[in-house]
Amino acid sequence: MKPLFLLTNDDGYQASGLSTLIDIARGFGDVVVMAPEKNASGQSHSFTVDYPLYVSTVVKEQGLSVHYCNGKPVDCVKLGVEHFCSRRPDMLLSGINHGSNSSINILYSGTMGAALEAATIGIPAIGFSLLDHSADADFSKSVPFVSAIIDTALKHSMPIGSALNVNIPAMGSDKPKGIKVCRQSRASWLEAYNKVDDEQGRECYLLAGRFQCDDNGQGTDQWALENGYVSIVPITTDFTDTDSLRKTRRIYESII
Amino acid sequence: MKPLFLLTNDDGYQASGLSTLIDIARGFGDVVVMAPEKNASGQSHSFTVDYPLYVSTVVKEQGLSVHYCNGKPVDCVKLGVEHFCSRRPDMLLSGINHGSNSSINILYSGTMGAALEAATIGIPAIGFSLLDHSADADFSKSVPFVSAIIDTALKHSMPIGSALNVNIPAMGSDKPKGIKVCRQSRASWLEAYNKVDDEQGRECYLLAGRFQCDDNGQGTDQWALENGYVSIVPITTDFTDTDSLRKTRRIYESII
Numbered sequence: 001m002k003p004l005f006l007l008t009n010d011d012g013y014q015a016s017g018l019s020t021l022i023d024i025a026r027g028f029g030d031v032v033v034m035a036p037e038k039n040a041s042g043q044s045h046s047f048t049v050d051y052p053l054y055v056s057t058v059v060k061e062q063g064l065s066v067h068y069c070n071g072k073p074v075d076c077v078k079l080g081v082e083h084f085c086s087r088r089p090d091m092l093l094s095g096i097n098h099g100s101n102s103s104i105n106i107l108y109s110g111t112m113g114a115a116l117e118a119a120t121i122g123i124p125a126i127g128f129s130l131l132d133h134s135a136d137a138d139f140s141k142s143v144p145f146v147s148a149i150i151d152t153a154l155k156h157s158m159p160i161g162s163a164l165n166v167n168i169p170a171m172g173s174d175k176p177k178g179i180k181v182c183r184q185s186r187a188s189w190l191e192a193y194n195k196v197d198d199e200q201g202r203e204c205y206l207l208a209g210r211f212q213c214d215d216n217g218q219g220t221d222q223w224a225l226e227n228g229y230v231s232i233v234p235i236t237t238d239f240t241d242t243d244s245l246r247k248t249r250r251i252y253e254s255i256i
Numbered sequence: 257m258k259p260l261f262l263l264t265n266d267d268g269y270q271a272s273g274l275s276t277l278i279d280i281a282r283g284f285g286d287v288v289v290m291a292p293e294k295n296a297s298g299q300s301h302s303f304t305v306d307y308p309l310y311v312s313t314v315v316k317e318q319g320l321s322v323h324y325c326n327g328k329p330v331d332c333v334k335l336g337v338e339h340f341c342s343r344r345p346d347m348l349l350s351g352i353n354h355g356s357n358s359s360i361n362i363l364y365s366g367t368m369g370a371a372l373e374a375a376t377i378g379i380p381a382i383g384f385s386l387l388d389h390s391a392d393a394d395f396s397k398s399v400p401f402v403s404a405i406i407d408t409a410l411k412h413s414m415p416i417g418s419a420l421n422v423n424i425p426a427m428g429s430d431k432p433k434g435i436k437v438c439r440q441s442r443a444s445w446l447e448a449y450n451k452v453d454d455e456q457g458r459e460c461y462l463l464a465g466r467f468q469c470d471d472n473g474q475g476t477d478q479w480a481l482e483n484g485y486v487s488i489v490p491i492t493t494d495f496t497d498t499d500s501l502r503k504t505r506r507i508y509e510s511i512i
Contacts, residue, residue: 044330045300045363052460053449069461074300074364078448079461104376106495107301108330116495120360121444148512156507161442162497164504179512181505183496186417188377192334193309204308205325205335234504236497239362239372240439241418241490248420248490249437251412256404256435 002063003029003154006089006118008076009097010040010110013058013068017096017130020139024147025093026064028154032089033059033066034080036073036110041099043072043110045117053079073114081121091153092118095128095166096146098137102129102167102221102231103185103213112235115163119237125163126153131225132170141175142168145230149179158234165233169225180224181232187213187222258319259285259410262345262374264332265353266296266366269314269324273352273386276395280403281349282320284410288345289315289322290336292366296328297355299366301373303330311335329370337377347409348374351384351422352402354393358385358423358477358487359441359469368491371419375493381419382409387481388426397431398424401486405435414490421489425481436480437488443469443478 005025009018013035025031034055048071059066067084069076077092097111106112111127118125126149130142149166158164165184169176190212193205216222224231241248261281265274269291281287290311304327315322323340325332333348353367362368367383374381382405386398405422414420421440425432446468449461472478477487497504 042303042305043300044302044369046302046366047298047300047364047463049298049463052452052454052462054458054460075449078445082447082449083451083461104493107372107376107493108303110302113300116363120363121446145512149508152508152511159497159500162500165495179509181501181508183498183501184494186494189334190377191338193331193338195339196308198308202310204310205339206308207303207305232504232508233495234497234500235495236499237360237363238440238442239421239489239491239495241415241492242439244415244418244490245437245439248488252405252408252437252488253435255408256401 003090004085004087005029005031005091005093006080006085007031007033007093008035008073008114009095010036010043010073011098012036012039015098017098017139021093021096024143028150030063032080032085034076034084035068036076037068037070040072040110042108043113044108045074045113046072047074048072073110074117077114077117089123092123092125096139096142097129099133100129100131100167101127101165102225104187106165112165116237119161119163122160124153124158126166128166130168130170145176161237163235165235167221167225167231169228171228176230177228179232180229182221182224183219184233185213185220185222186215187211259346260341260343261285261287261347261349262336262341263287263289263349264291264329264370265351266292266299266329267354268292268295271354273354273395277349277352280399284406286319288336288341290332290340291324292328292332293324293326296366298364299328299369300364301330301369302328304328309335329366330373333370333373345379348379348381352395352398353385355389356385356387356423357383357421358481360443362421368421372493375417375419378416380409380414382422384422386424386426401432417493419491421491423477423481423487425484427484432486433484435488436485438477438480439475440489441469441476441478442471443467
């Protein structure tokens with residue numbers, strides 16, 4: 001039986017990164033797309049609490065159906081798996097995102113929120129991102145890498161609760177040098193908001209932000225991307241800081 | 257110098273869980289509150305991309321200022337640290353949430369999104385949640401535990417990029433038996449959406465959801481809470497699945 005893929009993203013169902021991913025996935029099996037109607041960047045793992053979700057279907061043919069809804073990437077995974085896949089999907093693919101989700105950006109990312117949501121229900125998941133924010137980014141040099149990674153993921157099981165965070169450098173006319181499997185770099189977003197006056201002279205705060213990463217040594221995703229490699233970080237839905245579990249136990253268990 | 261606390265939550269600035277946390281924090285130092293105007297549950301680590309944030313100040317007195325804004329919990333941390341604290345806060349406290357953020361719930365939680373945001377910029381952070389969703393939940397039996405945990409956190413450093421996820425069982429007239437430091441349980445939310453017809457007869461999907469957790473043995477946060485203990489899970493902003501890093505490297509690095 002052909003594999004069944006559920007696809008989503010956070011840039012919206014019309015984004016060219018998603019079109020590229022659909023084309024690649026169709027080479028391997030059947031595809032169901034459930035994506036947000038509009039751009040839902042920065043939605044992280046949030047879900048829709050307070051209004052009903054409506055779904056529209058734009059393509060329905062042999063081996064491919066494309067739907068969009070007024071929800072967020074995490075909603076799309078839940079809805080897609082439960083109501084729009086004929087059977088449990090073999091894999092969730094999210095992206096290809098327009099812009100980086102390396103390092104700490106994964107925390108904010110709707111693309112990666114979707115991948116982690118699939119991981120919570122035991123569906124192998126991969127989020128793909130190209131380091132080019134523009135709507136007309138050139139995804140062509142990503143294709144062989146995305147394709148090889150999906151092919152490999154179909155052949156090798158992934159631990160339950162885990163997913164892959166794949167970032168692809170945008171290198172102009174060059175193609176990436178290869179693949180590096182990495183740990184996530186530590187980083188911060190600083191100077192997040194600029195204080196300005198709105199048109200009525202009222203004080204308000206506009207999103208700005210400066211990415212600061214000093215953790216870009218070999219073995220990190222930042223190093224890989226800065227040196228022309230595709231980065232793969234295996235990620236988990238388990239946020240436990242296992243390194244400090246024992247020390248935290250010693251400090252806190254007897255305080256009251 | 258007295259410690260400076262930044263407080264936020266995801267239930268909104270008028271929630272009684274936040275009032276309780278303000279009262280406790282004032283016993284230790286100065287307090288700045290920046291909270292969402294309205295309930296922002298389920299907002300995870302999302303942030304506001306597409307509109308300006310406006311801030312209102314409702315309390316401004318010696319040692320306490322209370323502000324709210326039209327943003328999300330993560331926005332509140334960014335705004336609070338950059339524009340409303342007289343100096344870098346010594347600690348971020350988030351909550352006390354009305355409802356559980358144990359196990360996989362941490363992924364969706366705005367309360368814990370705020371704590372993790374502070375962790376990304378190196379500010380020690382604790383998220384507190386009481387396992388009672390009701391607006392008039394009784395926080396009184398939480399107070400000694402919250403207070404002891406803050407007191408201890410002020411005396412012991414936390415690793416940069418880490419935070420604490422504290423959940424408190426709601427036990428009617430009994431008080432929690434003590435504190436257990438735990439790892440995060442694996443779990444899933446299933447049957448997320450019910451398909452129904454809206455008032456115009458149009459198909460739509462309403463949020464439902466059934467929590468399924470089979471990972472509740474000793475050492476997990478689910479075990480602690482089900483057995484009457486306050487759970488503390490040390491958490492990290494590093495999502496790398498370090499256990500599968502080596503295997504993933506062996507599989508993927510040479511595929512292309």
